[in-house]
Amino acid sequence: MPDTHLTTEPDSQALISAENLTVRFGGLPAIKNVNVSIGAGEIVTLIGPNGAGKSTLVRALLGLIVPTDGTITRRPNVRIGYVPQHVSVDDTLPLTVERFLRLGGRASQDQLEKSLAEVGALDVITSQFQKISGGERRRVLLARALLRNPDLLVLDEPTSGVDVTGQADIYKLIGSIRKAHNCGVLLVSHDLHLVMAETDQVLCLNGHVCCSGHPSHVSQDPAYLELFGHESAQGLAVYTHHHDHTQDHDHENADHEEPGYHGAPHG
Amino acid sequence: MKTLTTKSQDIMGPPMDDFVGRALVAGLGLALVAGPLGCFVVWRRMAYFGATLAHAALLGIALGFLFDVSPTLGIIFVCTAVSFALVGFQRQKKLSDDTVLGILAHGALAAGLIVISFMEQLRVDLLGYLFGDILAVTTIDIVWIYGCGAVSLVVLALIWRPLLSMTVNEDMARVEGVPITRVRLVFMLLIAVVIAVAMKIVGILLIVSVLIIPSAAARRLSASPEQMAVFAAMIGCVAVAGGMASSMTWDTPAGPSIVTVAALVFFMVMFLPARTVRRSGR
Numbered sequence: 001m002p003d004t005h006l007t008t009e010p011d012s013q014a015l016i017s018a019e020n021l022t023v024r025f026g027g028l029p030a031i032k033n034v035n036v037s038i039g040a041g042e043i044v045t046l047i048g049p050n051g052a053g054k055s056t057l058v059r060a061l062l063g064l065i066v067p068t069d070g071t072i073t074r075r076p077n078v079r080i081g082y083v084p085q086h087v088s089v090d091d092t093l094p095l096t097v098e099r100f101l102r103l104g105g106r107a108s109q110d111q112l113e114k115s116l117a118e119v120g121a122l123d124v125i126t127s128q129f130q131k132i133s134g135g136e137r138r139r140v141l142l143a144r145a146l147l148r149n150p151d152l153l154v155l156d157e158p159t160s161g162v163d164v165t166g167q168a169d170i171y172k173l174i175g176s177i178r179k180a181h182n183c184g185v186l187l188v189s190h191d192l193h194l195v196m197a198e199t200d201q202v203l204c205l206n207g208h209v210c211c212s213g214h215p216s217h218v219s220q221d222p223a224y225l226e227l228f229g230h231e232s233a234q235g236l237a238v239y240t241h242h243h244d245h246t247q248d249h250d251h252e253n254a255d256h257e258e259p260g261y262h263g264a265p266h267g
Numbered sequence: 268m269k270t271l272t273t274k275s276q277d278i279m280g281p282p283m284d285d286f287v288g289r290a291l292v293a294g295l296g297l298a299l300v301a302g303p304l305g306c307f308v309v310w311r312r313m314a315y316f317g318a319t320l321a322h323a324a325l326l327g328i329a330l331g332f333l334f335d336v337s338p339t340l341g342i343i344f345v346c347t348a349v350s351f352a353l354v355g356f357q358r359q360k361k362l363s364d365d366t367v368l369g370i371l372a373h374g375a376l377a378a379g380l381i382v383i384s385f386m387e388q389l390r391v392d393l394l395g396y397l398f399g400d401i402l403a404v405t406t407i408d409i410v411w412i413y414g415c416g417a418v419s420l421v422v423l424a425l426i427w428r429p430l431l432s433m434t435v436n437e438d439m440a441r442v443e444g445v446p447i448t449r450v451r452l453v454f455m456l457l458i459a460v461v462i463a464v465a466m467k468i469v470g471i472l473l474i475v476s477v478l479i480i481p482s483a484a485a486r487r488l489s490a491s492p493e494q495m496a497v498f499a500a501m502i503g504c505v506a507v508a509g510g511m512a513s514s515m516t517w518d519t520p521a522g523p524s525i526v527t528v529a530a531l532v533f534f535m536v537m538f539l540p541a542r543t544v545r546r547s548g549r
Contacts, residue, residue: 064438064441080442082439089436090309100435
């Protein structure tokens, strides 16, 4: 029998925490003995290579998959706003952005427009959800999560399908949302340098937790450099040269994006 | 196809209006339920699931005869069992959905054919079940169609928002508190019910078309999910009326005529100029 508990402790400080969390698919563990804790108003970033188990950890914390072993503790009645990495809606479904937001729960027109304005996507309120750009989609997804008035925002790759300049904007937005709502944020990211400024705690994951702590420490950690040395150097190069970026290198994560969309104008 | 028309002429005993009227009433009843439900089949890409239940329905009919209960109940029973089996296989994640559906569809169809072959004393009109026999619809069939149809529409209205939410994104819906498994099973049961009552009208091979063609045709005309559901029901009614008219005028087989008219409406909508569509749609 797997020794798994989902408990709610009245006095615990953390919004959500996991102890010795292990998830196996078939025989191999996707994540092993992971400890993580997110406090109120804290931004925790998960970082790791593809297949490191970042999404698995997030899904286990959300209760979307049942962990093989370990304990997950949630503060009682904690409200969670979740933005998955990919949201692709079948083109046959006529769905405006406004309607998409209403699917999350009851909200007044006023609340709805306020949350869209907060994420800077008010102008797409009447657009078809499938037709808006990757960057607009991430913002609309954030707005839907915010409408739940969350204690904790869980954002899986919140910049997937967004170009590099747009990515920096989204991370800035997440920082200001945290300040305005005082909510905790669990973030999955592929680029530490982009999230550094807004992150309180970094968890570097590769099946297990390789290293964790403040971003400036983690970025110097040998375990981090071994995993990301090459990639992060590349990421920095792209970031510093973003003024002459074109269509080529900024859409690896695009999910069903409209052809021809590139958030920032050229030049 | 000849068999179908001769069969309908066999029962020409009562005045012509009678069975034509019954057929029309039955067809319209089916279209009203199939439209909204079919929209979800299209949105959720479940056409093959519908086809699987339709194939399995033959086993339901056979069991209905075997245990001397209404074939409609037999179909609902078998379709529910197939739905549960599918959910079970999905949990295991060993085989892809379409492989599982293929196994269930054809396994159940083959089993149904074997059971039917053992009942030699019963003359089972296979062709009627494959292509439907709307002109042989009885008053009791109509009661079934409208009874099941009304209940289905009410249940669909009750689960509309959670079902729509999980159709858009299942993970978000679950985090937001939608009981995914329960809603999905209820939806599968609704499809099973509609397939059971549609059997007599369009038959195993054409049932899926009644679910998906009107919905697909309604897409370009609609600006919201609810509008699409209403338009799908209306287009289904047009197809039933048109198909029946064609059947009466040119003596074409009724079920296939309904499907053909629906397909024609679909192509007409597809080739409507974009501007016309946008004006009516937004």
